[in-house]
Amino acid sequence: MADARDRARARSGLRLVTAAAASERSDEALVRAFLAGDDEAFGELVRRHERTVLALLKRYTEGSPAGSDAARDLAQVAFVRAFQAVRRTSWLRAIGPESFRAWLFRVAVNLGRNHARDTRRWRRAPVEAAEAVPVWGVGTAELEHAERERAVRTAVLNLPQRQRDVLTLRIDAELSFREIAGVLGITEGNARVHFHHAARRLRDAVARVEGP
Amino acid sequence: MNPCVELDGLLAERASGDLAPEDQARLDAHLPSCERCRAELASYEAALDLMRMPKGSACRDAGVPSPLPCGVGRGPGRGAPTERGREHLDLALSTLAAWKRHRSRTARLALGAGVLSVAAAAALALAPGLFEKRVPHALESAAPAAAAEPDVGESVETSALARRQDDEEITSEDVALAALDAAEQP
Numbered sequence: 001m002a003d004a005r006d007r008a009r010a011r012s013g014l015r016l017v018t019a020a021a022a023s024e025r026s027d028e029a030l031v032r033a034f035l036a037g038d039d040e041a042f043g044e045l046v047r048r049h050e051r052t053v054l055a056l057l058k059r060y061t062e063g064s065p066a067g068s069d070a071a072r073d074l075a076q077v078a079f080v081r082a083f084q085a086v087r088r089t090s091w092l093r094a095i096g097p098e099s100f101r102a103w104l105f106r107v108a109v110n111l112g113r114n115h116a117r118d119t120r121r122w123r124r125a126p127v128e129a130a131e132a133v134p135v136w137g138v139g140t141a142e143l144e145h146a147e148r149e150r151a152v153r154t155a156v157l158n159l160p161q162r163q164r165d166v167l168t169l170r171i172d173a174e175l176s177f178r179e180i181a182g183v184l185g186i187t188e189g190n191a192r193v194h195f196h197h198a199a200r201r202l203r204d205a206v207a208r209v210e211g212p
Numbered sequence: 213m214n215p216c217v218e219l220d221g222l223l224a225e226r227a228s229g230d231l232a233p234e235d236q237a238r239l240d241a242h243l244p245s246c247e248r249c250r251a252e253l254a255s256y257e258a259a260l261d262l263m264r265m266p267k268g269s270a271c272r273d274a275g276v277p278s279p280l281p282c283g284v285g286r287g288p289g290r291g292a293p294t295e296r297g298r299e300h301l302d303l304a305l306s307t308l309a310a311w312k313r314h315r316s317r318t319a320r321l322a323l324g325a326g327v328l329s330v331a332a333a334a335a336l337a338l339a340p341g342l343f344e345k346r347v348p349h350a351l352e353s354a355a356p357a358a359a360a361e362p363d364v365g366e367s368v369e370t371s372a373l374a375r376r377q378d379d380e381e382i383t384s385e386d387v388a389l390a391a392l393d394a395a396e397q398p
Contacts, residue, residue, distance in 0.1 A: 042307075042308055043304045043308060046304040046307050047304050050304070054303075072303060075303065075307075076307045077310075079307045079311075080310050084314065145262075148262050152259060152262040152263050153263075156263065167263075170228050170230070171228065171263050171264055172264075177225075177230055193221070195224060195225065195228065196220070196221040196224045196225070199227065199259065200220075202260065202262075202263060203255050203258075203259040206255070206258060206259045206262065
């Protein structure tokens with residue numbers, strides 16, 4: 001299995017880029033290299049942003065039958081669509097207000113939102129709880145911590161769409177409220193209000209687990 | 213208005229780490245004197261921390277969002293950073309493969325569009341001949357409408373021209389034959 005992976009890696013010409021080398025090139029430089037046919041730049045862009053894209057999509061796919069597989073599939077689609085858009089449009093000329101990162105996250109949020117909507121269409125019951133994670137060999141404190149995390153994840157799943165978008169972009173993607181406003185096409189003040197409501201629901205969810 | 217109620221939204225923003233400087237100053241002035249707001253801030257921070265992936269953990273570095281602190285509660289043989297690292301690379305590989313598939317599909321479509329364009333250009337090159345062949349039919353179909361009010365002189369000219377080659381001169385013989393044609397018409 002590992003041999004097959006290595007062969008695939010050799011065929012594609014894709015190599016792991018060290019963290020030091022990665023920090024030397026900006027996203028924009030990598031996009032330019034990719035447009036010039038550099039597959040390694042493509043791989044580096046994926047590697048650099050995949051954690052965040054996966055984290056974003058996990059917020060929308062959690063609780064769906066496909067689970068984390070759906071998040072990975074959607075992440076792949078998000079990257080391909082973002083690259084398609086980069087190649088099709090004069091994005092490099094109009095790069096000013098929006099970075100590749102914000103562009104990619106916008107694609108990911110839209111995909112996640114569509115996936116959540118389609119999943120809900122086939123499953124009438126609301127999301128009751130995030131999937132429980134099996135726990136081995138841990139103490140009471142860890143179990144309580146896991147329970148609180150589960151309550152928070154469930155609360156995120158049940159947030160209204162816009163609040164969930166803002167919350168995940170702020171916490172998972174670590175975008176500023178100004179960037180979030182640009183990604184979602186809303187005002188910065190609106191983004192802050194949505195975030196406030198979402199954070200309050202999360203806080204209340206934790207309070208319910210902890211009890212009076 | 214109670215300042216604590218007014219500042220509640222700012223507490224959540226502060227907990228997330230993105231607060232406008234002027235709001236930051238308002239909170240900094242208020243918090244030391246308000247135990248309730250300090251407790252609220254702590255509860256927001258706790259809730260948002262539970263949502264965040266643990267920073268600097270093996271899971272985070274390997275690119276795997278985890279609902280639990282990395283290494284806690286994972287079954288035997290699961291969550292080893294090296295294996296996660298492989299999965300991490302696999303996504304880059306599979307995405308690259310998907311991109312290459314998309315690119316070759318696009319190239320095939322472009323080739324098909326090119327072939328269609330050439331075919332369309334060839335058809336256009338032939339079209340004038342086809343069009344010219346259709347003109348007399350069009351004139352013929354228009355003729356009955358024009359003949360609603362018979363005009364012998366006009367019909368003589370039309371029938372004579374219909375039988376003539378393009379570059380030939382109209383002779384007196386042609387005019388006579390056209391007159392005979394007109395006389396034979398009911």
